[in-house]
Amino acid sequence: MNLASQLVRKIDDQTLSREERVQLRCQLAKELEEAGNFEAARSAMGELWQRIGDRPKLDGLDQHTSAEVLLRVGTLSGWIGSAKQIEGAQEIAKNLISESVTIFQALQAAEKVAESRVDLAICYWREGASDEARVILRDTLSQLVDIDSEQKARALMNSAIVEASTNRLNDALRILTEAAPLFGRSHSHAMKGRFHTNLALVLKNLGEAEQREDYIDRALVENAAASFHLEQAGHIRYRAGVENNLGFLFSTAGKFTEAHNHLDRARRLFVSLKDSVHTAQVDETRARAFLAEGRNQEAEKVARAAVRTLEKGDEHSLLAEALRTYAVAVARLGHQDRARVSLERAIEVAEQAGDIEGGGVAALTMIEELDRSLTPDEMSTVYERADDLLARTQHPGTPVR
Missing domain, CATH: 1.25.40 (Serine Threonine Protein Phosphatase 5, Tetratricopeptide repeat)
Incomplete structure (x- = not known):
C-alpha cells in the first residue's frame, strides 16, 4: 500500500x-x-x-x-491556476x-x-517576475547554508529554473552541477526526476545555443534518467514534460518523426491532466518543429492555438514565446503586417512580465524575419531597441544572431 x-x-x-x-x-x-x-x-x-x-x-x-x-x-x-490558466x-x-x-x-x-x-x-x-523570485530564493538559501535538506534542494533547483528561464544558462548549469550531490543523496524519485529534467533542459538549450553536440547527447541521457525516476514516482505531469523536451531535441537533430511521436505522447498526457498551459507549450514546440521542416502553414495553425490558450492566463513569458513563434510562421507565409503586430505584442508582453531578454529576442526576430518589409529608419529603430533590451544578455547564442 x-x-x-x-x-x-x-x-x-x-x-x-x-x-x-x-x-x-x-x-x-x-x-x-x-x-x-x-x-x-x-x-x-x-x-x-x-x-x-x-x-x-x-x-x-x-x-x-x-x-x-x-x-x-x-x-x-x-x-x-497555472494548469487551467485562471x-x-x-x-x-x-x-x-x-x-x-x-x-x-x-x-x-x-x-x-x-x-x-x-x-x-x-x-x-x-508570473514572469524573475527578479522577485531570484531575491526570495537567494534569501532562503542564505538561511540554509549549513543545512542539507529537501528545502535546500528545492531552493537550488528553482534557482536554476529561474536562471534558465531568463537565459542565464551557464549560471543554471553551475547551480545544478554544484547541487548534484545533494540530489544524489535524496531518497525521493520525484525530486531526482525533477532534477534530471531540469538539467536536461539546460543542457538542451546550451547545446542548441553553442552548437555543442556533447551537451545534446548529455541532455538525452539526463532525460532518460528523468523518465526512470518519474515513472517510479508515478509523476505523469513531469513525464509529459520530458516527452516535450525529447520532442524538441529530436526536432533540433532533424529527426522529425521521432520528434512528433514524443510530442504526441506529451500532448496526450497533458490533455488527460486537463493542463491547458502545458498543452499549449507542447503546441508551441510542435510549431517550431513544423517551422524546421518548412511546414509553415501547419506551424501557423498550431502556434495560433497556443497563443489563444496562453492569452487566458498569467504566464506572460510563455505567451511572449508563443507570439514569437506564431510571428515567424505568419512571416514565412508572407503576412508581414500580421507578423509585425504579433512581434510588437510579444515585446510588450515580455517587458510587462519583467522578461527583458524575451522582449529583446522578439525585437531581434523582427529584424531577422521582417528585414525586407522594414524601412531603413524602422530597421535602425528596431535594432536599437533589440540592442538596448539585450545589452546584458547571458544567452550564449544571442550575440551570434
Missing part, C-alpha cells in the same frame, strides 16, 4: 481529533501535489477548501495547522502562502518557512 492510500485510511479514523485529520489531509494533499495530481490534491483538502478564491476554513485550528492549510491551499491555487490565481496563491510564511516565522519553524518561501518564489516566477 503506498503512502497516499495509507493516509486516506487514516483520515477516515473517527478516533482522531479534527486537528489530526486536518494535518493528515494536508499531508495527503502534499503527497498528491508532488506527484503532479493537483485535482486529487484539491479533493484531499475536503471541507477545508475546494475552489480557487475561496478562503480556507481555519476555525478552531492551532497556529501551526492553520499555516499548513494556508500553505497547501496557496500552492494548489498556484498549480491549478487569471489572478497566482496573486491569490501568493497572498495565502505569504500568510503561512508569517505564521511559520512566528513559530520559528525554519524548514517550513523555507518550504513556504520556495513556493512563493515559484508563484512570482510563473
Whole structure:
C-alpha cells in the first residue's frame, strides 16, 4: 500500500481529533501535489477548501495547522491556476502562502518557512517576475547554508529554473552541477526526476545555443534518467514534460518523426491532466518543429492555438514565446503586417512580465524575419531597441544572431 492510500485510511479514523485529520489531509494533499495530481490534491483538502478564491476554513485550528492549510491551499491555487490558466490565481496563491510564511516565522519553524518561501518564489516566477523570485530564493538559501535538506534542494533547483528561464544558462548549469550531490543523496524519485529534467533542459538549450553536440547527447541521457525516476514516482505531469523536451531535441537533430511521436505522447498526457498551459507549450514546440521542416502553414495553425490558450492566463513569458513563434510562421507565409503586430505584442508582453531578454529576442526576430518589409529608419529603430533590451544578455547564442 503506498503512502497516499495509507493516509486516506487514516483520515477516515473517527478516533482522531479534527486537528489530526486536518494535518493528515494536508499531508495527503502534499503527497498528491508532488506527484503532479493537483485535482486529487484539491479533493484531499475536503471541507477545508475546494475552489480557487475561496478562503480556507481555519476555525478552531492551532497556529501551526492553520499555516499548513494556508500553505497547501496557496500552492494548489498556484498549480491549478497555472494548469487551467485562471487569471489572478497566482496573486491569490501568493497572498495565502505569504500568510503561512508569517505564521511559520512566528513559530520559528525554519524548514517550513523555507518550504513556504520556495513556493512563493515559484508563484512570482510563473508570473514572469524573475527578479522577485531570484531575491526570495537567494534569501532562503542564505538561511540554509549549513543545512542539507529537501528545502535546500528545492531552493537550488528553482534557482536554476529561474536562471534558465531568463537565459542565464551557464549560471543554471553551475547551480545544478554544484547541487548534484545533494540530489544524489535524496531518497525521493520525484525530486531526482525533477532534477534530471531540469538539467536536461539546460543542457538542451546550451547545446542548441553553442552548437555543442556533447551537451545534446548529455541532455538525452539526463532525460532518460528523468523518465526512470518519474515513472517510479508515478509523476505523469513531469513525464509529459520530458516527452516535450525529447520532442524538441529530436526536432533540433532533424529527426522529425521521432520528434512528433514524443510530442504526441506529451500532448496526450497533458490533455488527460486537463493542463491547458502545458498543452499549449507542447503546441508551441510542435510549431517550431513544423517551422524546421518548412511546414509553415501547419506551424501557423498550431502556434495560433497556443497563443489563444496562453492569452487566458498569467504566464506572460510563455505567451511572449508563443507570439514569437506564431510571428515567424505568419512571416514565412508572407503576412508581414500580421507578423509585425504579433512581434510588437510579444515585446510588450515580455517587458510587462519583467522578461527583458524575451522582449529583446522578439525585437531581434523582427529584424531577422521582417528585414525586407522594414524601412531603413524602422530597421535602425528596431535594432536599437533589440540592442538596448539585450545589452546584458547571458544567452550564449544571442550575440551570434
